[in-house]
Amino acid sequence: DQQVKQNSPSLSVQEGRISILNCDYTNSMFDYFLWYKKYPAEGPTFLISISSIKDKNEDGRFTVFLNKSAKHLSLHIVPSQPGDSAVYFCAAPPTYGGATNKLIFGTGTLLAVQP
């Protein structure tokens, strides 16, 4: 049972345009979400997070939106840069208030930003 789903395996965007990566979840007890970025031959690196008490969190070019009623979150990257090309994972702790060292990950979306 995949509790965190990323239905788009890949996304291609032109440099300077917006990238939108989507994530759906099934468990309404999830209260915290994280996005990780992974380059080939490297481990995932933390990008941005959002608590369920918020519907938006912004950090520079990266913004995460949370729609609790739809159990959906999205990561917006504006403007996209070639260095953003990587696999992006959505993740959540499996229990309400759970620690962020035990995470359920989605299957990832490969973002390719074309120069």
Place this chain on the structure above:
Amino acid sequence: ETGVTQSPTHLIKTRGQQVTLRCSSQSGHNTVSWYQQALGQGPQFIFQYYREEENGRGNFPPRFSGLQFPNYSSELNVNALELDDSALYLCASSSPGQGRSPLHFGNGTRLTVT
């Protein structure tokens, strides 16, 4: 500040053999988690160690075991290797005292079982 380091980077083993993977946590982090990332999948939580004891386990059989040492470094041991154990194994460290701080991952060990 040193990050999470893992060794070896790549490993090839034969079905039925045993393997040990090693991890040094980031400076100041006392909790280590291990994840398995199969091809085309996201990382899956194997288990976590805190104060040298297992503190949480995912849906993995007992042939996956681990250790944490007083310096917070850790080992992942897998016995009776199966072909499906071929994956990237990621170690991550964190410091629970810092609230919901994100995990810091190492670059992983690529295990191939033939």
